[in-house]
Amino acid sequence: MTLSHFQAMVLFAFIVSVVFAFLSRRRLRSRIRYVVLAFLAFLLVAFAMGWLMYPASH
Amino acid sequence: MPEETPDTGSRQAGTSPGPTMEVTSEPQAQSPVPEFPPQQVFAPPPEDGMGIGRAIFVAIVAWLVPGMGHLLQGRWGRAVIGFAAVGAMALAGLWMRGNVFPPQRDDAFGVLGFVADAGAGIFYLLAHTFQKAGPDVSHAAGDYGTRLLATAGVLNLLFVLDAIEISRGQKN
Numbered sequence: 001m002t003l004s005h006f007q008a009m010v011l012f013a014f015i016v017s018v019v020f021a022f023l024s025r026r027r028l029r030s031r032i033r034y035v036v037l038a039f040l041a042f043l044l045v046a047f048a049m050g051w052l053m054y055p056a057s058h
Numbered sequence: 059m060p061e062e063t064p065d066t067g068s069r070q071a072g073t074s075p076g077p078t079m080e081v082t083s084e085p086q087a088q089s090p091v092p093e094f095p096p097q098q099v100f101a102p103p104p105e106d107g108m109g110i111g112r113a114i115f116v117a118i119v120a121w122l123v124p125g126m127g128h129l130l131q132g133r134w135g136r137a138v139i140g141f142a143a144v145g146a147m148a149l150a151g152l153w154m155r156g157n158v159f160p161p162q163r164d165d166a167f168g169v170l171g172f173v174a175d176a177g178a179g180i181f182y183l184l185a186h187t188f189q190k191a192g193p194d195v196s197h198a199a200g201d202y203g204t205r206l207l208a209t210a211g212v213l214n215l216l217f218v219l220d221a222i223e224i225s226r227g228q229k230n
Contacts, residue, residue: 001153008202011150012209015143019213022139023220026230 013042113225120221122179124214127221140217148181148210155194156203158185171204177211177218 003011017038021031120127125140152158159171176182185207194200223229 001150002199003150003154003202005198005202008150008154008199008206011147012206015147016209016213018139019143019216022136023216 009046010043013039013046017042109226113222116221116225117218120218121177121214124179124181124217127218128224131221131224133224136217136220140214144178144210144214144217145181147206147213148178149188151203151206151208151210152181152185152189154203154206155189155191155197155200156205156207157193157195157200158182158189158207171208174208174211177213177215178207179214181210 014035017035020038021034025031025034116127116130119130123141124144125137125142127137128134128140129137157171159168159175161172161176175185181188193204195204220229
C-alpha cells in the first residue's frame with residue numbers, strides 16, 4: 001500500500017482528531033464539533049506551511 | 059492535690075479562670091464527638107494496594123491491546139475508537155513499509171523511536187507478521203509509514219494514561 005504525502009497527512013489528521021475528541025470531550029455533539037474543527041485546522045496549517053515553504057523549492 | 063481535668067480550655071493564655079470559662083468548657087465535655095464527621099473534615103484515605111494493582115493491570119492490558127483497558131471498565135466507545143485508530147494507523151504504517159525500531163539502539167533518536175513504536179502494543183509485537191517484506195525507507199512512502207507507526211504508539215500511550223485515570227477514579 002502506498003499513500004501520497006497528502007493522503008498520509010489526511011489520514012494522520014483525521015485519526016488524531018478523532019482520538020483527541022474522544023479523549024477530551026464527553027458529549028457526541030461536542031466530539032463531532034471537535035473532530036471537524038481539529039481536522040480543518042490540521043489541513044489549514046499544512047497548506048499554509050506548504051505555501052510558505054514553496055519559494056524555497058525553486 | 060488538685061484534680062487534673064482533660065479540659066484544656068481553661069489553660070489558654072491570656073484568659074482568666076472564672077465562671078465564664080467553666081460555662082464555655084461545658085459543651086466540649088458533654089459532646090466529645092466533633093461537629094463534622096471525619097470524612098468531611100479530612101482528605102480521603104490514600105489508595106490501598108488493590109487500587110494500585112488494578113491500575114497497573116489496566117495499564118498493561120491497555121498497552122498490550124489498544125482499547126482493552128477501556129473495555130474492561132465498560133467504556134465501549136473509547137475502546138472501539140482506541141483499537142480502530144491505533145490499529146488503522148499502525149497497519150497503514152506497516153503496509154507502507156515504515157521502519158520498526160528494535161529495542162537495542164545506540165542513538166537517542168533510536169530509543170525515542172523504539173518507545174514510540176512499542177507503545178502500539180500488540181501491533182508492535184506482531185509487526186513482522188504484517189510486514190513480511192521488511193521496512194523500506196528508500197522511498198518517501200516508507201518514511202511516511204515510519205511516522206504513522208510512531209504516531210500509533212503515542213496515541214495508544216494516551217489511551218493507556220486515560221484508562222489509568224479512569225481506574226483510579228480521577229476521570230469519569
